[in-house]
């Protein structure tokens with residue numbers, strides 16, 4: 001007892017002492033002292049806002065957010081932390097995979113193994129591969145809008161419907177079908193299991209060692225996704241979906257990985273591909289309905305390219321729709337899915353990032369939420385939805401004049417992260433988002449249900465570590481053109 005008390009107090013004294021290698025970086029005593037507080041902060045769901053406040057109250061672009069963890073809010077650190085010669089993934093990823101013999105791409109901390117695994121992922125999410133997925137996405141887009149309009153004038157919970165939509169697409173694309181949440185609802189509890197798993201993932205991220213002992217619902221999701229992946233690979237029916245490339249069914253990859261290497265990827269398909277896209281879509285829709293002038297401008301652009309009778313899931317006009325791009329970028333700037341940044345870490349050596357010396361074995365995050373809302377990067381109105389800033393920055397025709405204090409640092413925008421471990425699904429995610437928005441805006445009008453307060457969005461918003469979770473988004477949809 002005395003031994004343990006002495007040990008714990010020595011650790012506490014050391015963590016707070018000027019001899020700790022992170023002593024020169026400011027931060028709250030609680031977070032410096034124990035990861036228990038780091039866990040509490042993350043579990044509160046408000047980590048994204050809290051860390052931003054810390055950067056503000058300490059007037060510092062680097063703050064200590066754990067005994068061995070720092071957050072950086074300076075955009076110029078994005079390259080050194082996340083770029084080609086940047087840091088490796090952080091130890092939180094060890095906790096998220098526990099006993100797995102092999103790992104999914106997203107959790108490989110060894111850069112050599114990561115690059116090896118990334119090869120087939122890149123092939124499966126390349127432009128030509130995505131072109132083949134388009135009809136599958138198109139069918140789901142039409143199904144989703146038909147559902148939203150099934151009972152015109154009734155309240156639809158967009159959050160739920162779009163989650164179903166995104167999970168069904170990844171089911172088609174990843175596992176050759178089998179997910180019919182939009183048709184049947186979450187009758188098997190699959191989506192709820194993913195939500196619970198994401199919730200528990202914060203525990204494994206904060207205490208990777210505890211993941212070996214604690215009951216964690218994330219591992220149920222990993223296991224069930226691996227089973228679905230195994231079924232799909234053994235079926236090997238030649239459908240050009242993601243596993244077609246991941247298991248090198250086309251024979252054009254560098255090698256054909258064995259089954260035990262491919263099936264862990266199931267969890268990435270289930271979570272990284274679905275929850276991220278559904279959150280981003282919901283954020284975009286929420287912002288559009290809350291901002292009538294942006295809503296109207298997007299409506300006009302969609303009407304120009306997709307008048308009644310034109311197939312709005314045809315992607316051919318996407319590259320000619322600057323306002324659609326601007327709206328999506330602006331929504332992703334305000335609501336990045338990894339709001340508290342991607343977890344990275346130094347290894348055995350100290351690393352110099354800008355002028356900051358980061359000691360060995362230190363976790364580092366570039367705090368996306370702060371960087372994206374920093375007036376040094378986006379001005380004016382850095383906390384507000386103003387898609388026109390993207391038109392002005394790209395010298396595209398814009399109805400709004402350029403303000404004298406206009407700042408637009410495109411390099412600060414890193415919703416899809418940056419460098420060799422950035423989001424490999426970016427092109428697919430954007431394609432899905434654009435197809436759905438064009439079809440929705442062609443087919444229906446949307447408004448918030450009576451009694452819904454748009455301010456609830458930010459109140460309910462939770463940083464869930466690997467994604468963002470929101471409450472309800474009650475919307476009333478009515479058809480625009482009766483055919």
Ligand code: HEM
Pocket residue numbers: 082105106107118121268269272273274276277280336337338342343415416417418420421422423424425426428429430
């Ligand atoms: C709007 C939707 C999406 C957003 C905002 C998003 C964002 C991100 C972010 C921030 C990361 C972390 C990168 C890092 O650690 O530096 C990531 C990783 C990843 N994402 Fe996405 N993502 C989206 C959709 C998708 C989709 C549709 C897929 C398709 C399966 C996908 C597949 C992946 C994969 C495989 C990784 C791991 C990359 C690696 O470790 O090399 N994502 N994503």
